[in-house]
Each structure stands twice: as structure tokens, then as C-alpha cells.
Amino acid sequence: MRIRFRLDGQSVEVDVKHTETLLRVLKDRLGVGSVHFGCGEGSCGACIVLIDGRPRYSCLTLAGYVDGKEVSTVAALARDGELTEIQKAFVENNAAQCGYCTPGMILIVRALLEKNPSPSDEELFDALAGNLCRCTGYVPIINAIRSVIKR
Amino acid sequence: MSLITSGYFAPVSVREVLSLKRRLRDKALIVAGGTAAVQLISKMIVEPQAIISLEKVPLDYVKMRANSVEIGATTPLARLIHRKDLPDALKKAVESIHGLALKDMATVGGNIFTPAPAGDIATALLSLDAVLILRGARGTRSVQLSKFYRGPLQFNIKPDEILTAVRVNRPPRMSAFLKQTPWKYSGPTIASVAVGLDLDKNGKTRRAMVALGGLTTHPYRAKKVEKMITGKKLSEQLIEGAAQHLTDGVEVIDDALASSWYRMRVAEVLFKRILYNITAGG
Numbered sequence: 001m002r003i004r005f006r007l008d009g010q011s012v013e014v015d016v017k018h019t020e021t022l023l024r025v026l027k028d029r030l031g032v033g034s035v036h037f038g039c040g041e042g043s044c045g046a047c048i049v050l051i052d053g054r055p056r057y058s059c060l061t062l063a064g065y066v067d068g069k070e071v072s073t074v075a076a077l078a079r080d081g082e083l084t085e086i087q088k089a090f091v092e093n094n095a096a097q098c099g100y101c102t103p104g105m106i107l108i109v110r111a112l113l114e115k116n117p118s119p120s121d122e123e124l125f126d127a128l129a130g131n132l133c134r135c136t137g138y139v140p141i142i143n144a145i146r147s148v149i150k151r
Numbered sequence: 152m153s154l155i156t157s158g159y160f161a162p163v164s165v166r167e168v169l170s171l172k173r174r175l176r177d178k179a180l181i182v183a184g185g186t187a188a189v190q191l192i193s194k195m196i197v198e199p200q201a202i203i204s205l206e207k208v209p210l211d212y213v214k215m216r217a218n219s220v221e222i223g224a225t226t227p228l229a230r231l232i233h234r235k236d237l238p239d240a241l242k243k244a245v246e247s248i249h250g251l252a253l254k255d256m257a258t259v260g261g262n263i264f265t266p267a268p269a270g271d272i273a274t275a276l277l278s279l280d281a282v283l284i285l286r287g288a289r290g291t292r293s294v295q296l297s298k299f300y301r302g303p304l305q306f307n308i309k310p311d312e313i314l315t316a317v318r319v320n321r322p323p324r325m326s327a328f329l330k331q332t333p334w335k336y337s338g339p340t341i342a343s344v345a346v347g348l349d350l351d352k353n354g355k356t357r358r359a360m361v362a363l364g365g366l367t368t369h370p371y372r373a374k375k376v377e378k379m380i381t382g383k384k385l386s387e388q389l390i391e392g393a394a395q396h397l398t399d400g401v402e403v404i405d406d407a408l409a410s411s412w413y414r415m416r417v418a419e420v421l422f423k424r425i426l427y428n429i430t431a432g433g
Contacts, residue, residue, distance in 0.1 A: 001158055018159035018202045019192045041190050043337075048252055055252040060189045062182065064159030065206060108251055129337035130250025 008076035023058040045131030048104040074103035093144035097135035224260025240326035244275035268339030274364030278345035287312035323347035340365035
């Protein structure tokens with residue numbers, strides 16, 4: 001089947017199989033580098049994208065689902081080469097160790113702060129529960145996020 | 152109507168879903184949130200010729216009535232967060248599913264079908280004596296959730312039916328849900344317990360619903376325990392005694408996540424914690 005959707009603001013058209021996941025289509029067909037395969041079962045969050053602004057595991061989303069929708073990856077955040085506040089905070093706090101989990105982390109934080117600009121630690125940990133950092137570098141990640149939370 | 156039998160279908164009404172189901176039968180896999188169903192495909196457990204995605208079917212709703220709550224089958228868990236008007240057991244079960252993306256994708260209806268270590272929402276709904284609304288070609292019927300599970304992945308639903316909503320009539324005055332996972336903010340369920348209770352003015356139990364999740368493929372009601380505590384005051388002796396019968400006649404899962412012995416002990420602790428909280432006025 002042929003699907004059309006917007007990927008980081010650009011129109012894309014691609015032929016997909018009905019059983020193909022969005023993750024495969026983004027990575028293997030469209031060459032998106034920031035979306036990663038981790039666990040394939042919605043535990044690690046390395047594949048998270050925003051679909052119409054809502055966070056979703058692209059490994060658990062069938063490609064057909066995004067037909068007519070807007071898909072955003074972390075690449076869409078920077079404007080004219082200027083990083084967003086969250087991205088800058090990750091850089092300043094050394095929150096990207098190997099970097100594999102970073103795009104997913106940044107997108108989930110963005111989705112959280114959009115709904116709730118001043119989450120408590122409890123709310124923050126709950127939101128991040130589906131994103132694993134296999135370097136176990138959680139302290140700098142949490143420090144980076146806390147630095148942009150308005151309290 | 153076209154005779155295409157493969158591909159990705161995104162019907163816009165229940166009626167359309169039913170006609171697709173009739174046409175495609177077991178060639179099609181129904182996908183709601185995708186958190187469980189898509190894994191079946193990517194792990195090559197099933198290879199469906201067609202997908203029926205429920206994303207456009209208008210079953211994403213919560214209807215509060217005077218003495219009932221109805222939740223559409225494709226309502227994502229995120230929709231239920233921060234709602235103060237839901238029974239406590241359901242609220243706590245939803246909060247216990249961690250991660251923003253998971254709560255945004257996983258649906259109430261999907262959870263009913265997903266085996267342990269998932270199924271926490273179903274456990275909470277069991278303790279509220281929820282009813283499932285099933286629609287088929289020949290109309291609508293309702294089935295008590297406690298009569299829905301027939302065995303591992305076997306349900307009281309016909310091939311031409313779909314689950315459209317979950318309804319709780321006369322929610323109990325008190326309800327609670329507790330679960331234990333291997334680590335604090337996420338992880339699979341080792342055991343979960345949900346209790347719905349109505350007490351009379353003398354503090355005696357008028358109605359008791361005790362549901363256990365994570366111990367068997369699908370959650371179940373501990374009927375013996377319910378019988379033991381109904382019509383009586385919740386004394387320490389009664390609670391301790393009843394807790395010994397939570398898994399009567401049940402074969403508890405024994406796997407790498409936890410031994411059956413450990414799951415049973417955890418379930419006991421959670422059950423007692425809930426009842427002691429209630430008797431302490433908590």
C-alpha cells in the first residue's frame with residue numbers, strides 16, 4: 001500500500017507492506033538516522049517519535065497508521081541550526097553518553113513538558129519509565145531535564 | 152464492496168469493522184493501540200494477510216452516568232489519568248502503567264485481551280464487576296468480565312464480534328489496587344490485587360470483589376475469599392484467614408520473572424495491605 005505523511009515538515013510518499021512497522025520504514029527506507037531499534041517491544045524508547053504531537057514507539061506502530069499524519073523525529077526540533085533548550089541542556093550536562101537513547105529521551109521530555117511544564121520528580125520518573133539508557137547514565141539525564149523544568 | 156482480502160484497513164465505524172471481520176475472518180489481525188498486537192507480527196508469531204486497525208473507529212470515550220461508568224474500547228490509558236471521577240482501583244491501575252508513550256498507546260479494550268504479565272487494567276475492572284459490551288452482526292450483548300476468560304487466550308467472544316466498551320454499573324463505594332513489579336517505576340507485573348468493597352452501616356461487608364492479576368494468564372476473582380469476608384466485619388483474624396485462600400484451585404505461573412511461591416506470597420501481602428488500609432480508614 002502507498003502511504004503519504006509528513007516527516008519533519010516534509011511530505012513523504014512510500015510503498016509499505018501492511019505488516020511493516022514505522023520504525024523499519026523510517027530507518028531502512030527513508031534513511032532516518034535518529035530513530036533507533038532497541039528492544040522491539042516498547043520497553044526501551046530508542047524508537048520513539050511524535051505522531052501528531054503524541055509520543056509513540058515506532059517499533060509498535062504499523063506504517064499504515066501514519067498515513068495522512070505528521071511524524072516528528074528529534075531532527076525537527078532545531079531551528080536554523082539552533083538547538084532547543086532541552087537539547088542544549090543535554091549537551092551542557094553531558095547527558096548523552098553513547099547517544100543511542102538520546103533522541104527518544106529528548107522527544108519524551110518534550111511531550112511531557114508540553115502537557116506539564118513543571119512536573120514533580122515522581123511525574124518525571126513515571127514519564128521516563130519507558131526509556132532506557134543502557135550506559136546507565138541517568139544522573140546527567142535527570143540533571144539536564146531538571147535544569148529546564150520551571151519550578 | 153471490493154473483494155480485496157489483504158492489506159491495511161482503517162475502518163471508520165463499528166459496522167464497517169464487523170463487515171470486514173466477516174469477510175476476512177481469521178486472515179485479519181485486529182490492532183487497537185498496537186502495544187501487544189504489533190509484537191505478535193514483529194516476533195513472527197502471526198503473519199496476518201490483513202490488518203484491521205481500530206484507530207479511526209470512534210470508541211475513544213468516557214461516559215459518566217449517575218451510577219455507571221462506560222469506557223470505549225480504544226480509549227488510551229492516558230485519557231484516564233488525572234480523572235478524579237473514576238473508581239480508585241481503576242485510577243491506581245492506570246497510574247501503575249509507567250511511561251508516557253505506553254500510556255498514550257495502550258488501550259483499555261486491548262488490555263482485556265493481553266495475557267500476564269500485562270492485564271492490570273483488567274484486574275482492576277474485575278474488582279469493579281465490570282461488564283464488557285460486545286457487538287456482532289446480530290446485535291449487542293454484554294458479558295460480565297468475570298465470565299469472559301475461558302482459559303489461556305480463550306475468551307467468551309464470537310469470531311464475528313468485537314469488544315466496543317467496558318462498563319461498570321454500580322461501582323463499589325470503596326476500591327483499591329496494588330501491584331508489585333521487580334523495580335520501582337516500570338516492569339512486568341509479579342502480582343497485582345484489586346478489591347472492590349461495599350460496607351453496611353455496621354461496618355460489615357455487603358459486597359466484596361477480590362481480583363488477582365499476574366498469577367495466571369488472565370486475572371481471576373477469588374470467589375472463596377469473597378465468600379469468607381462477605382457479611383462480616385473485617386477483623387484481623389478474618390483478613391489473615393482469608394488471605395490463605397487467594398489462590399485456591401489455581402495453578403500459579405512459575406517462570407523466570409518469579410516463582411509461583413513468590414507470586415503467591417506477594418499477592419497475600421498486597422491483599423492484606425489493601426484490607427488493612429481500608430479497616431484503618433485509609
